[in-house]
Structures are given as structure tokens and as C-alpha cells.
Amino acid sequence: MSILTTPTMTGVDGPSRNADVNDWVRDLARLTKPDQIVWCDGSTREWDDLTKMMVAQGTLIRLNPEWRPNSFLARSDPADVARVEDRTFICSERQADAGPTNNWRSPFAMREELDTLFAGSMRGRTMYVVPFSMGPLGGPISQLGVQITDSPYVVVSMQLMTRMGEAALDLIGPETPWVPAVHSVGAPLVDDAGVRHEDVAWPHNPVKYISHFPETREIWSFGSGYGGNALLGKKCFALRIASVMARDEGWLAEHMLIIKITSPAGKVYHLAAAFPSACGKTNLAMLNPSIPGWKVETIGDDIAWMRPGPDGRLRAINPERGFFGVAPGTGITTNPTAVDTVWGNSIFTNVALRDDGDIWWEGLTPTPPAHLIDWQGEDWTPESATPAAHPNSRFTVTADQCPSIASDWDSPEGVVIDAILFGGRRPSTVPLVSQARDWAHGVFMGATMASETTAAAEGAVGRLRHDPFAMLPFCGYDITDYFAHWLEIGETLGADAPPVFSVNWFRKDADGRFIWPGFSENSRVLEWIVRRLDGSVEVVDTPVGKLPRVRDFNVEGLDIGYEDLQAILSVDRAAWTREADEIDAYFTELGADRIPEPLTRELRTLRASMR
Numbered sequence: 001m002s003i004l005t006t007p008t009m010t011g012v013d014g015p016s017r018n019a020d021v022n023d024w025v026r027d028l029a030r031l032t033k034p035d036q037i038v039w040c041d042g043s044t045r046e047w048d049d050l051t052k053m054m055v056a057q058g059t060l061i062r063l064n065p066e067w068r069p070n071s072f073l074a075r076s077d078p079a080d081v082a083r084v085e086d087r088t089f090i091c092s093e094r095q096a097d098a099g100p101t102n103n104w105r106s107p108f109a110m111r112e113e114l115d116t117l118f119a120g121s122m123r124g125r126t127m128y129v130v131p132f133s134m135g136p137l138g139g140p141i142s143q144l145g146v147q148i149t150d151s152p153y154v155v156v157s158m159q160l161m162t163r164m165g166e167a168a169l170d171l172i173g174p175e176t177p178w179v180p181a182v183h184s185v186g187a188p189l190v191d192d193a194g195v196r197h198e199d200v201a202w203p204h205n206p207v208k209y210i211s212h213f214p215e216t217r218e219i220w221s222f223g224s225g226y227g228g229n230a231l232l233g234k235k236c237f238a239l240r241i242a243s244v245m246a247r248d249e250g251w252l253a254e255h256m257l258i259i260k261i262t263s264p265a266g267k268v269y270h271l272a273a274a275f276p277s278a279c280g281k282t283n284l285a286m287l288n289p290s291i292p293g294w295k296v297e298t299i300g301d302d303i304a305w306m307r308p309g310p311d312g313r314l315r316a317i318n319p320e321r322g323f324f325g326v327a328p329g330t331g332i333t334t335n336p337t338a339v340d341t342v343w344g345n346s347i348f349t350n351v352a353l354r355d356d357g358d359i360w361w362e363g364l365t366p367t368p369p370a371h372l373i374d375w376q377g378e379d380w381t382p383e384s385a386t387p388a389a390h391p392n393s394r395f396t397v398t399a400d401q402c403p404s405i406a407s408d409w410d411s412p413e414g415v416v417i418d419a420i421l422f423g424g425r426r427p428s429t430v431p432l433v434s435q436a437r438d439w440a441h442g443v444f445m446g447a448t449m450a451s452e453t454t455a456a457a458e459g460a461v462g463r464l465r466h467d468p469f470a471m472l473p474f475c476g477y478d479i480t481d482y483f484a485h486w487l488e489i490g491e492t493l494g495a496d497a498p499p500v501f502s503v504n505w506f507r508k509d510a511d512g513r514f515i516w517p518g519f520s521e522n523s524r525v526l527e528w529i530v531r532r533l534d535g536s537v538e539v540v541d542t543p544v545g546k547l548p549r550v551r552d553f554n555v556e557g558l559d560i561g562y563e564d565l566q567a568i569l570s571v572d573r574a575a576w577t578r579e580a581d582e583i584d585a586y587f588t589e590l591g592a593d594r595i596p597e598p599l600t601r602e603l604r605t606l607r608a609s610m611r
């Protein structure tokens, strides 16, 4: 970590080989008026200095190093706990390019607003310059960015989540494209009168803006320090900006996990799967198969960048370096691999603190400790009315600590994708698994996904909403153009396009209980999918896709009744008639004339077969 310039030191060049980077940093310092500028190098020393500083000022609590070495707890402000979708903006030149699902602002109007908000927004604070790479350093599919932030919590989180620091900066040559990402928590320590105020543990601003300029490939985020609002390499760059790059350049930027599966016969397969936020990507990415002989290894748990490779097949990389995973429900029975991953060198945000200086959250262990300090810093006992950890509390940790990480998880060329999965939280209607008839039907499955909302975003939880491709909050352009782009990728891939499947772990019975045991038992669904890839199992052709024959589905050693299995492996015609109406209404909402013809044809086929 090096303190190289202060805004008052005019004429001092920054350390980048790219003059635009240096100029941009200087201009932003003039606008935001920090006390000093620090160019981050990504070193252990930098991590130690920043974490010590944050412990001293109360932003971090050092966990008991006997239990959790080099690990920290952060408690956010209760008003800054998740992504803010209604404050997320796509500022394309034309409103139509943002499409029917995004909040749009004209770039001109937004720049004016942002100029006002950012003016002096870092007074009294340090401006950190965080160069980073999404994807392995120098990889052919990787992209570079530079984030400016006044949050040291964001700096250390970016160290875990991206390839951050000197090596990334070195890669940005005079002509190298890089994405500028500006972030301020919007809480200056010096006011307009020049009076200095005490800092708080989690500075933020009630007014939040998560703004994207797709044409100029820029990100401006104001007012939040939490997750995807603030770690700008993740949703803002790797999904919203990258989806626009991908549209223009013929590839895909997706909200998908990537896994490597080895069958008992030793054959290797790679799968990519899109599930909405807090719907089981991390769990599937770290799956511990319950069926003997199968192995699942982790490549990514949240984002996949995929493009046709030299052999014409789809290849994927995980552009991230770490996991920002949902804590509640991640436990020694549901996801022991994640629990092992966070043994140390981790940041926990909004979880509960144990009396012995370790952490806890709902579902980590079957029995809660007798006493805790909850995520808001209050005493908590099992009798308390509120959860000890916030429902969107998270762990942040590098992927290389994951015991199930695949040896080639950071291969710069990526892995060949053998199948694509789409899934959501659907208490009814959608079967446990079905295979699309072809690519167009697969795109229809993705485009018509719906899921119950979760705590990953501000707003009501448990409300069923359409979330096409799990990209509703993350597509940086018109979602109907995005559907068309998926269809075009299918044209490019031709016969090499991977088969597409729909999965749903979340069917409920009349009493509201999950019918399918899920978690490690999901390996049985993976087994069926792999057998389909090998062509070694027959299917039942239905209007919604190719379903398993119940007798082929491996339930050996599983405690599930025949009727329950039958229920989740069949098509309820009444429910699917309603579903077709629902899809029709959604397509109309998106603009019936904007929906690509192959998708309206799929809907007609579905309707016709329900008569």
C-alpha cells in the first residue's frame, strides 16, 4: 500500500502506465476531495494494515484467532443490508436500450445528479484506488477495472473477491481497455463549514444510487457499503456492464455457478446453472454427493463468463476470486464444504457473535448457543423473537480455501460446458427436473423462470416474481434483446450447443414442507442429467420438456414416498395452463412485439398441448 499523491499535490502523476487512469483518479480526487489517495497493491501487509485500522475504529471485530484466525466480523447499518434494486439504474443513451425491466435515467441527467452527490463526498476520508482483474490475470477472457472507493471494508473485500492490486494495475497498459468504477459511501467526515465529525462503524447514506453507463462502460455507486452495491467488480461489472460487452462481442455474462462432475466411470462433465439470488448456487457449487462414486468440484458459485471456444464449444470461466455467500442455512449438514472453507482469512458481515469470539448464524449448527450478540450488537438468546444473523448476512472468502475447488478452476481458457441448468424457488408447478427439447425451448425455460424473492435484495421476501435467467436485477440492457442474444448464441454453437435443463428443489406439499430433501440429494438429479448427456436413459416426453421416468430415477437409500416422487416428476396440467397464462401476461408486459418469435412459438406450443 503506498500513499502516492494528495489532491493538493498537483502535477504528481499516478503510478499507472495508462495516463487515463492517472487523470481519472486525479479528477475524481478534485471532485470528491479526500484527505489522501492510496493506490492499493493487494499485499498481505495492506490487508493487515487495513484490518487493524478498522478494528481500532470499530468497523471490524477481530474473531478469536484460536477458532477463526485472521477473520473479522462487520456489522452494517440496519438500513444498508442488501442490494437496492429500486436504486439501481441503467443510464443508456436511449431509454429503449435499458428495456422494460430496468430503471432508466438519461446519462446526461444522471451525470449531473452524480456530480452533485460526489462533490466533496470523501472529505475527511481516504480515497483508495483498487485496480482489479475479473478472471485470471492476463487471461484471454478476463477484463480489467479500477475501483475508487472511500471504504476500507470494500478494499479488503475486493482483495478476497477479485485479483486485486499491483499485478492488475501492471496489466493496464496505455491502450488496454479498463472499466472505471467509482464508489463512495456518501458520508463525508468534514461538513460544508469545514467542521470534522466522528466516524461511525458503518458509514452510508440514506440516498443510494447504483448507476451504470453501458455505452461508456462506467459504474458510479453512491451511498451503500454492502455487497453488490459496493463490490463493483461483481454484479455491476461482471454482470450489468459485462452483459452489454457480451451482447456486442458474441459471448454470455451470466448469474451462474460452474461445477465439474466426475461420474463413477471417471468421466468428467462441466455444468453451469442459473438460480436467482439466495436460491442455492453456492450449495450446488459445493455439493457433497449422497450417491456413491460421484464427485462434484467447485469452479464458481455466482458468475460465469461463457463464449464459444476455438473448437466451437461453449467455454466458461468464473471471473471472481472468492465467494460472497449467504450465511443462514449454510451449515454442517447442508453445506459442510462452505463451513470448512471459512476456517480463517474470512470476513463475516451481519452474522452473530459468540461469547467465545467466534461466529454463528441460523442453520450453522442444529442447536443455537445459549447466548449470542446478534447482528445489531444486542444480546440474543434462543428465546429472542428476531434472528441472530440477518437473513442476508454473508461470508467473504477466497475460492482457493474451498476444499472442493477444482484444480483447474482458474484456468484462463475456462472449461467446456456440457449442460446448462435453470432453476428457481417454485413451491408448485415446475418439476424437479426436465430437459429442454432443443436450444430454443431451453431459452424459453430461461426466459420464463420465476422464483420467490429472497433477502438478497431490499423488499418483500417470498413473493413469486419473474426472474428471467436469474438476471432480472443484473441484465444491463433490454431483456428482450438479451433473449434474442441467447437465441443467436445457439445459432453460433449449432449442434455443439449444450443441452438445457430446468430444475426445482423447492416444491412444497399442502403443509408447506419441502417435498424434495435437496442439498446433497441433488446429486441424484445431476446423475440423471449426466445419464441424459450420455444418452443412457429414456425420457417421458411432455409439453414442458423431457421428464425422467420414475423407475429410472435413483432413489436408492432415500426416504421419499412414491407419490411424492410422482408429484414432483409429473406435469400438472391445470397448473401449467395457469403458468402459460402467466407467461403470456409477462410477455405482454415486456412488450409482445419485442419477444423473439421462437419464444412466442414455444408459448403457442405449450398452450396448444394443454388443450
Ligand code: GTP
Binding pocket: 275, 276, 277, 278, 279, 280, 281, 282, 283, 284, 301, 302, 324, 325, 326, 328, 329, 330, 334, 456, 505, 506, 514, 517, 518, 519, 522
Ligand atoms: P447469491 O449469492 O445471492 O446469488 O445466492 P446463491 O444462489 O449462491 O444462494 P445460496 O446457495 O447461498 O442459497 C442459500 C439458500 O438456499 C439457503 O437458504 C439454503 O438453505 C437454500 N438452499 C440451497 N439448496 C437448497 C436445496 O437443495 N433445498 C432447499 N430447500 N433449500 C436450499
Ligand code: SPV
Binding pocket: 082, 083, 226, 227, 228, 229, 234, 235, 276, 277, 278, 302, 324, 456, 457
Ligand atoms: C446476489 O444478490 O445475487 C448476490 C449477492 O450474489 S450481491 O453481491 O450482494 O449481489
Ligand code: MN
Binding pocket: 255, 276, 277, 278, 302
Ligand atoms: Mn448472486
